Amino acid sequence: MNLTSISSTSYSTYLHCPYCWKLKYIDKLLIPDNENFIIGKALHTALENYHKAVSDDYTINYLKKIFLTEPIDNKKIDNFSVVKKMYELYKKYPLGGTTKNLEYEFRISLPRINATLHGFMDRVTKEGEIIDYKTTARDYTTEVANNVQAEIYSFALKDMGSKTAKVIFYIINKKKVKKAGYIPQVITLEPDTSKLIDKLVVFYNNVRDNKFAPIKGHNCNFCLFKEYCKHYKK
Secondary structure: OOOOEEOHHHHHHHHHOHHHHHHHHOOOOOOOOOHHHHHHHHHHHHHHHHHOOOOHHHHHHHHHHHHOOOOOOHHHHHHHHHHHHHHHHHHHOOOOOOEEEEEEEEEEEOOOOOOEEEEEEEEEEOOOEEEEEEEEOOOOOHHHHOOHHHHHHHHHHHHOOOOOOEEEEEEEEOOOOOOOOOOOEEEEEOOOOOOHHHHHHHHHHHHHOOOOOOOOOHHHHHOOOHHHOOOOOO
């Protein structure tokens, strides 16, 4: 298979498990929307509304339409209250900077391979920073945050001509949002991108050469494709 486009999600999926990558991108197995995805997507839209100066009433009604669908149950109510609290926390502890772009799409031609680097940035500031919002069930460390996505974002910033290459992760732990005194994490990075092209070339060549051996381990239990994976054992 020849890749024409590479994203941070695609690349990180391959690093996690090449066979999982095959199931997703070649076999094209569909992943049903799960609770974490719905919560994350709803919050991203709410924060985008905030930076567009959309009214709170409009945003809260949007969240109600997403989560409080009939028949309403305690789980739906809880999910709504969690996302509403996340939104309120961001308004209390917003990130500064002058917004230049929201949901900015980038495409960068890559040397040595016939593919583009493609992705979306939650927010780009005029000060030359990328801000990415994360909903999570655990706190991040700097090591966890300094991942493939951060490296690709930093590389994209440089390609855009930015004088800085700062990637800022705004991390909200959904298990802590209702605790008194909780403050979301903010982690600022300037990843080393000097070896990114070499890494993407290896990835590109591995896919071209059909190298999809599974990586087995504890993470298999959390794989969205485990029910379809012939290598997974319960």
